[in-house]
Amino acid sequence: xxxxxxxxxxxxxxxxxxxxxxxxxxxxxxxxxxxxxxxxxxxxxxxxxxxxxxxxxxxxxxxxxxxxxxxxxxxxxxxxxxxxxxxxxxxxxxxxxxxxxxxxxxxxxxxxxxxxxxxxxxxxxxxxxxxxxxxxxxxxxxxxxxxxxxxxxxxxxxxxxxxxxxxxxxxxxxxxxxxxxxxxxxxxxxxxxxxxxxxxxxxxxxxxxxxxxxxxxxxxxxxxxxxxxxxxxxxxxxxxxxxxxxxxxxxxxxxxxxxxxxxxxxxxxxxxxxxxxxxxxxxxxxxxxxxxxxxxxxxxxxxxxxxxxxxxxxxxxxxxxxxxxxxxxxxxxxxxxxxxxxxxxxxxxxxxxxxxxxxxxxxxxxxxxxxxxxxxxxxxxxxxxxxxxxxxxxxxxxxxxxxxxxxxxxxxxxxxxxxxxxxxxxxxxxxxxxxxxxxxxxxxxxxxxx
Amino acid sequence: xxxxxxxxxxxxxxxxxxxxxxxxxxxxxxxxxxxxxxxxxxxxxxxxxxxxxxxxxxxxxxxxxxxxxxxxxxxxxxxxxxxxxxxxxxxxxxxxxxxxxxxxxxxxxxxxxxxxxxxxxxxxxxxxxxxxxxxxxxxxxxxxxxxxxxxxxxxxxxxxxxxxxxxxxxxxxxxxxxxxxxxxxxxxxxxxxxxxxxxxxxxxxxxxxxxxxxxxxxxxxxxxxxxxxxxxxxxxxxxxxxxxxxxxxxxxxxxxxxxxxxxxxxxxxxxxxxxxxxxxxxxxxxxxxxxxxxxxxxxxxxxxxxxxxxxxxxxxxxxxxxxxxxxxxxxxxxxxxxxxxxxxxxxxxxxxxxxxxxxxxxxxxxxxxxxxxxxxxxxxxxxxxxxxxxxxxxxxxxxxxxxxxxxxxxxxxxxxxxxxxxxxxxxxxxxxxxxxxxxxxxxxxxxxxx
Numbered sequence: 001x002x003x004x005x006x007x008x009x010x011x012x013x014x015x016x017x018x019x020x021x022x023x024x025x026x027x028x029x030x031x032x033x034x035x036x037x038x039x040x041x042x043x044x045x046x047x048x049x050x051x052x053x054x055x056x057x058x059x060x061x062x063x064x065x066x067x068x069x070x071x072x073x074x075x076x077x078x079x080x081x082x083x084x085x086x087x088x089x090x091x092x093x094x095x096x097x098x099x100x101x102x103x104x105x106x107x108x109x110x111x112x113x114x115x116x117x118x119x120x121x122x123x124x125x126x127x128x129x130x131x132x133x134x135x136x137x138x139x140x141x142x143x144x145x146x147x148x149x150x151x152x153x154x155x156x157x158x159x160x161x162x163x164x165x166x167x168x169x170x171x172x173x174x175x176x177x178x179x180x181x182x183x184x185x186x187x188x189x190x191x192x193x194x195x196x197x198x199x200x201x202x203x204x205x206x207x208x209x210x211x212x213x214x215x216x217x218x219x220x221x222x223x224x225x226x227x228x229x230x231x232x233x234x235x236x237x238x239x240x241x242x243x244x245x246x247x248x249x250x251x252x253x254x255x256x257x258x259x260x261x262x263x264x265x266x267x268x269x270x271x272x273x274x275x276x277x278x279x280x281x282x283x284x285x286x287x288x289x290x291x292x293x294x295x296x297x298x299x300x301x302x303x304x305x306x307x308x309x310x311x312x313x314x315x316x317x318x319x320x321x322x323x324x325x326x327x328x329x330x331x332x333x334x335x336x337x338x339x340x341x342x343x344x345x346x347x348x349x350x351x352x353x354x355x356x357x358x359x360x361x362x363x364x365x366x367x368x369x370x371x372x373x374x375x376x377x378x379x380x381x382x383x384x385x386x387x388x389x390x391x392x393x394x395x396x397x398x399x400x401x402x403x404x405x406x407x408x409x410x411x412x413x414x415x416x417x418x419x420x421x422x423x424x425x426x427x428x429x430x431x432x433x434x435x436x437x438x439x440x441x442x443x444x445x446x447x448x449x450x
Numbered sequence: 451x452x453x454x455x456x457x458x459x460x461x462x463x464x465x466x467x468x469x470x471x472x473x474x475x476x477x478x479x480x481x482x483x484x485x486x487x488x489x490x491x492x493x494x495x496x497x498x499x500x501x502x503x504x505x506x507x508x509x510x511x512x513x514x515x516x517x518x519x520x521x522x523x524x525x526x527x528x529x530x531x532x533x534x535x536x537x538x539x540x541x542x543x544x545x546x547x548x549x550x551x552x553x554x555x556x557x558x559x560x561x562x563x564x565x566x567x568x569x570x571x572x573x574x575x576x577x578x579x580x581x582x583x584x585x586x587x588x589x590x591x592x593x594x595x596x597x598x599x600x601x602x603x604x605x606x607x608x609x610x611x612x613x614x615x616x617x618x619x620x621x622x623x624x625x626x627x628x629x630x631x632x633x634x635x636x637x638x639x640x641x642x643x644x645x646x647x648x649x650x651x652x653x654x655x656x657x658x659x660x661x662x663x664x665x666x667x668x669x670x671x672x673x674x675x676x677x678x679x680x681x682x683x684x685x686x687x688x689x690x691x692x693x694x695x696x697x698x699x700x701x702x703x704x705x706x707x708x709x710x711x712x713x714x715x716x717x718x719x720x721x722x723x724x725x726x727x728x729x730x731x732x733x734x735x736x737x738x739x740x741x742x743x744x745x746x747x748x749x750x751x752x753x754x755x756x757x758x759x760x761x762x763x764x765x766x767x768x769x770x771x772x773x774x775x776x777x778x779x780x781x782x783x784x785x786x787x788x789x790x791x792x793x794x795x796x797x798x799x800x801x802x803x804x805x806x807x808x809x810x811x812x813x814x815x816x817x818x819x820x821x822x823x824x825x826x827x828x829x830x831x832x833x834x835x836x837x838x839x840x841x842x843x844x845x846x847x848x849x850x851x852x853x854x855x856x857x858x859x860x861x862x863x864x865x866x867x868x869x870x871x872x873x874x875x876x877x878x879x880x881x882x883x884x885x886x887x888x889x890x891x892x893x894x895x896x897x898x899x900x
Contacts, residue, residue, distance in 0.1 A: 082840045085843050086791075117833075120833040124834070289783055292783055328737070330780065332736055333736040333737075338542070338739035339536055342536040383569040383878065384767045386882055387531065393535050393766065398531065400851075402852035428833065
């Protein structure tokens with residue numbers, strides 16, 4: 001018998017694999033080598049019990065599960081977290097968010113904000129995110145530093161932005177962004193993001209989709225976040241937004257429609273037929289009073305749905321555990337049906353479902369041999385997680401991001417016993433506090449401006 | 451100048467007083483003596499800067515605020531946490547909860563469950579709760595040990611229960627309970643709880659109310675949790691539940707109606723006129739798909755509303771921070787109005803509002819000189835709470851119970867730097883795990899039975 005040689009071994013605890021059969025293993029031995037899950041055994045396994053590893057993680061008392069996949073973020077918006085709340089949507093956008101973005105968004109703000117957001121996400125169990133913002137390359141650079149998995153999306157909108165004052169150069173920018181990021185790291189995937197049907201012309205929507213198609217990458221779009229969008233698009237094009245996009249030929253398996261709060265039944269049929277994916281962001285849409293996406297109906301029709309937090313200006317945190325809890329509850333009460341959106345359904349959306357949305361399900365979203373090692377450990381030895389009848393129930397209805405103990409991304413430990421290993425968290429907080437002080441025009445540090 | 455002599459002094463940080471004017475003080479000095487807030491000054495105050503204290507708490511980087519008031523709990527139900535979820539309400543109740551209660555509720559289960567629940571509540575910032583369950587005296591005993599403030603309610607229901615097999619002896623039981631608890635501790639207030647209009651006869655509702663009135667204590671009742679209740683009561687009494695209770699004379703300023711998810715406008719007028727208080731439990735009602743209480747409409751009419759978590763079998767945690775976040779968001783989206791239930795509105799419900807609901811506003815709910823010292827400190831030096839523009843926003847939309855650092859109840863430190871000082875938390879968890887093992891018929895310890 002030969003000793004196996006692994007980079008990391010996780011032993012003990014309860015493994016929730018999120019495999020097709022949702023297998024659960026007690027006291028597993030998980031061996032990781034070169035970023036890949038090389039073996040999964042149990043202590044009872046009589047063969048190959050001899051092994052050595054550079055790093056051994058004791059998971060006794062822990063749940064071991066795939067890292068969470070956040071399918072929609074605007075990370076640098078952490079710099080605007082709590083700046084404006086409880087306002088009518090158009091006041092919030094036009095009087096607060098858009099002016100702040102026009103004035104304060106620059107490369108440094110994007111990098112610093114994104115790095116702090118990554119600290120928050122890793123601390124709360126997210127190992128993959130899909131982002132769209134301005135100066136998106138800076139988010140890619142922050143992700144490389146943080147060692148987190150990311151889909152980074154170059155954004156397109158038909159008005160001048162700080163990173164693209166001349167909005168006519170779209171295709172050039174798209175090509176440049178794709179070339180820069182296509183092979184830089186196995187953790188990073190580039191994508192293109194058209195802001196919405198009402199802020200992008202038909203020409204923009206189509207030309208960016210063609211560029212995404214040529215590159216073989218994802219195409220994202222905010223869709224039907226608010227009901228008003230239907231009237232705007234009907235007035236402009238004589239049809240509803242989904243039909244408009246369908247007629248333009250931009251809806252397909254590589255398209256992620258974000259929000260879809262007002263998706264009608266016949267539009268779900270279009271989505272199901274074409275394989276369009278959906279990113280569901282319940283907390284943001286609740287806080288902005290935008291609406292509740294008919295996710296149970298979409299799931300029934302076989303539409304692939306993932307979960308997302310949206311940006312921290314409209315949520316106001318990036319904790320996928322809170323998002324899961326809310327997702328389960330809001331659909332039960334709005335349909336008056338407690339059986340919809342079970343804990344397991346929601347957890348699948350936040351793991352393997354999100355991975356499918358991002359086209360990464362062959363590599364992440366479950367813990368199976370041959371997949372990339374994106375793994376989180378939760379410390380279950382806490383009063384609010386006691387007793388334990390059902391792991392899935394606790395993860396959705398009782399756990400929070402603060403229960404994450406250790407996080408591994410691509411086979412690298414990025415957090416151990418709640419200590420971030422790739423980000424200087426004090427420095428990251430300080431950098432964002434300085435930016436916020438400039439925004440608020442007041443000194444930095446803990447200061448109440450209520 | 452004479453040195454002041456205090457038991458505890460809190461210095462530094464940002465004090466949110468929740469006084470009438472919602473005063474905020476930077477770098478305060480809060481002196482506590484004999485359980486009472488004896489002084490509140492700032493460092494800039496030129497007089498009386500000379501002081502000494504037995505215990506000094508450095509609150510630099512913290513928010514200091516009143517402890518949270520949870521207006522509705524069934525604490526021992528932590529023993530059933532996650533036992534049954536995502537089920538139709540009647541299956542959940544009749545096939546899982548009621549049978550489990552009939553079989554497993556006893557004095558030991560109530561005490562052990564309540565003590566674990568108190569650990570969870572103190573760890574997440576709650577310093578006062580209002581509970582109703584079986585063997586309620588055991589909850590009083592646990593509260594005395596935990597050093598937490600409590601309204602404990604003797605329950606009444608018109609079928610035999612483990613603690614009251616002969617339901618005809620109500621008034622005797624009520625008198626005994628009141629006499630036992632009326633003067634035992636300044637932290638404990640006894641109350642009476644009639645389960646609901648559909649499980650209590652008119653005679654029970656009235657005789658218990660008379661007993662509560664004679665004792666001068668609170669009278670609680672679950673009301674309009676589900677829509678079905680309207681039909682049941684209409685069929686039985688020819689009128690709607692609120693009119694039924696009103697005609698019986700049980701609605702007044704000392705009555706707390708719990709849930710009120712289906713309270714109609716004309717019923718709000720009755721509540722406002724009579725001064726009936728409301729306990730709002732949004733997460734439980736969402737998870738059970740029971741409904742969303744029209745709280746913004748109630749607040750508009752001047753009805754005093756507090757927040758509650760309900761029991762952990764239907765939530766599934768006792769974290770008032772999650773409850774606040776959800777309360778703010780669910781009303782925005784169901785009314786499609788982002789301006790309702792602002793962060794400050796929700797926080798008031800969870801502090802001074804809850805204190806008013808429980809008739810304790812002269813003693814708790816705000817940090818003011820002469821009030822009892824029920825104070826919590828939150829560590830704001832965390833990525834998800836950075837930057838900080840608005841304390842109220844962060845407390846509702848970004849903070850979680852895990853951010854609580856220190857908790858003081860009645861002038862006694864019950865948690866310091868997240869260490870519980872009055873509860874052996876490992877033992878409390880072990881005790882409940884053993885009970886759960888009996889319930890599930892399987893060995894104890896972390897075990898997945900998904």
